[in-house]
Amino acid sequence: MSVQITNRSKPVDRRPMNWVERLYLVNIFKGMAITLKHFFKKKVTIKYPEETRPFSKVFRGLHILNRDEEGREKCTACGLCAVACPAEAITMEAAERQEGEEHLYREEKYAAKYEINMLRCIFCGYCEEACPKDAIYLSQTFTPANYQRKGFIYKKDDLLIPNPVTDPEGYKKALGTISREKEGV
Ligand code: SF4
Numbered sequence: 373m374s375v376q377i378t379n380r381s382k383p384v385d386r387r388p389m390n391w392v393e394r395l396y397l398v399n400i401f402k403g404m405a406i407t408l409k410h411f412f413k414k415k416v417t418i419k420y421p422e423e424t425r426p427f428s429k430v431f432r433g434l435h436i437l438n439r440d441e442e443g444r445e446k447c448t449a450c451g452l453c454a455v456a457c458p459a460e461a462i463t464m465e466a467a468e469r470q471e472g473e474e475h476l477y478r479e480e481k482y483a484a485k486y487e488i489n490m491l492r493c494i495f496c497g498y499c500e501e502a503c504p505k506d507a508i509y510l511s512q513t514f515t516p517a518n519y520q521r522k523g524f525i526y527k528k529d530d531l532l533i534p535n536p537v538t539d540p541e542g543y544k545k546a547l548g549t550i551s552r553e554k555e556g557v
């Protein structure tokens with residue numbers, strides 16, 4: 373004997389259909405009534421990518437390597453972000469700043485190579501928290517889709533934010549501040 377756990381089970385009606393049921397008209401009209409009911413309801417979908425939803429204030433998106441207000445790279449290749457990363461997604465190579473490069477790098481050491489494997493990243497934000505130089509930042513944009521695995525290995529050029537001096541709009545867009553300004557955050 374089967375034991376009924378809830379009262380939601382429905383016995384299956386196995387009797388043969390009569391000619392009215394075989395026309396399916398009643399069921400078609402029932403279905404159309406449900407469609408019509410939803411037709412006038414507020415849409416839950418949006419026309420992406422023309423429309424986008426506002427992100428939460430705490431959204432952690434694509435990483436950027438930050439620059440200071442003079443456009444100099446802030447990262448000193450100290451490696452703290454890589455150590456803090458639980459997914460071991462960050463690798464880098466340090467280099468010494470040469471004379472005449474003061475306008476490019478803020479500190480005496482900089483990251484000659486910097487890579488993040490986005491397939492490993494879990495967007496926890498630990499790298500941002502670990503950075504003593506405010507050099508890495510999880511922006512309000514997200515990682516675009518790609519057909520190739522290697523397309524998800526973001527190199528320094530992919531991560532480095534546009535120069536705020538020469539490209540202020542691009543800088544704001546990468547930071548995500550344009551969308552936040554629209555929301556009045
Ligand atoms: S967000 Fe987390 S997982 Fe991704 S690179 Fe930073 S520390 Fe690693």
Ligand code: SF4
Binds near residue numbers: 446447451464502
């Ligand atoms: S991003 Fe920050 S923590 Fe990571 S190497 Fe550069 S300065 Fe150090």
